[in-house]
Amino acid sequence: MATRPRRDTRAFDTELLVALAGQVVVLLTLTLTVGVGSAGWLACCVFAAVVGFLLAIGAPARRAAAAGSANRVTLARATLVGGVTALVADQIADEMAGLPDRPVRAVVMLVIASVALALDLADGYVARRTDSVSELGARFDMELDSLLVLVLSVLASRSLGLWVLAIGLARYLFIAAMAIWPQLKGELPFSRARKVVAATQGVVMIAAVAPFVPRPLAAAAVAVALTTLVWSFGRDAVYLLRRRPD
Template sequence: MPLPRSTCPRPSARRDGVLAFVALGGALAVLFLLVDVELPVLVAAGALGLAVVGAVVRSAVRRRDEPYGPADRVTVGRSVLVALAAALLPVGLAPVLGQDADRPVDTWCWAVFAVALPAWLLDGVDGWVARRTGTATRAGARFDQEVDAALLIVLSLAAAARLGLPGAWWVLAIGALRYLFLLGQRVRPAWRRALPFSSYRRVVAGIQGGVLLGALVPLIPLPLAVTATVIALVLLLGSFGRDVLWLERAGRDLS
């Protein structure tokens, strides 16, 4: 039996936000004890992690139009894992960008993989919880999408580093395409129209995280990781191109 929706969600959102910051703070403290890097790298790591959780908590607390529900609580919890993965980026990228190494060490790749994998797997849990409890909302769906997008950005950067920067810069397009589309909406009002449901779009979007996670695994040969990532990017470009064509045609039909 679906649970009734809460009509006063903000205190719960604030409580979950505090818990998210506490959990991230504890994880960052452990990370800082385990790694041996310079202070600016630690500062950058902490700033990135806090920025991710801060943005997610701010979005949850400031919501006005629809209630904050159980599925949103899962999304907030998932954002802590995404934030920790983001905090790991400076640790692994600093030697690469400083040209002290061609690629990050395997230990770092495994660490990002271990943190990001549950964040990716939990993507389907919040939707299931929303349906199970009868608390699905459009705001919750957008909330989930933004956390997904943040995870893809983190994984794109990590995978690009493992595949070899600057040559693998193209991997960053996987994480950047959603934000480029949102930027395009400011220029093309026709792109703001709601898209019809598409199984193809959903499957392609789900593939991206799995492929990027696989590309991080040191046991997978680099040529295989590169090939899989190229295929994933081509599929994603096709999905976005298909949606843009539909939006343009729909816009012309209404004009």
């Protein structure tokens, strides 16, 4: 029985290495097509290094359980999020340097971000169909969603204002609050409303950074999304803080 976890762990590590190689391919492709500069390379490499490190140091049993088709889909999503990170960093660097915008870069970024968001449905479906649902896979999937929203919120804040960062930072502020109120680490009951609100954030942020969406409309959409997000986190926080310990 001891040999199976080791083999499965090696499978997970192999999938991770392939994904890291795929990240390099994505970055090289973007460089050759839209001209990603040093800022984009740095941001993407930091993203890949952090994600790879956090996955690699996971408990062996959790990594073994996560290996499989669903994990490969999620890792593919990660390479796309890394590509979006590179394009966003590259665009911000150009803006700060006073360089002209490149519309092709914005279109490519929107396409990649949309595909990454759409694949969020695929990895869960694959996990259920292949009976490969795992704790690490679910957590990784959720954190990728949060990272994508954070990266897009950084770009959107350039034109809409720093208040937009509240959407990208909301989850991380909630995690930080756990250090003050350990009750927030408790398990939450299933909520369809929570899932809808979470899914909406990515869609709204993609629309918010689209150059063809009027800024007033983008600002209004982000404001509504932020309101629902604050409501969702607030409701969960109240539930956890009021719940009596077992």
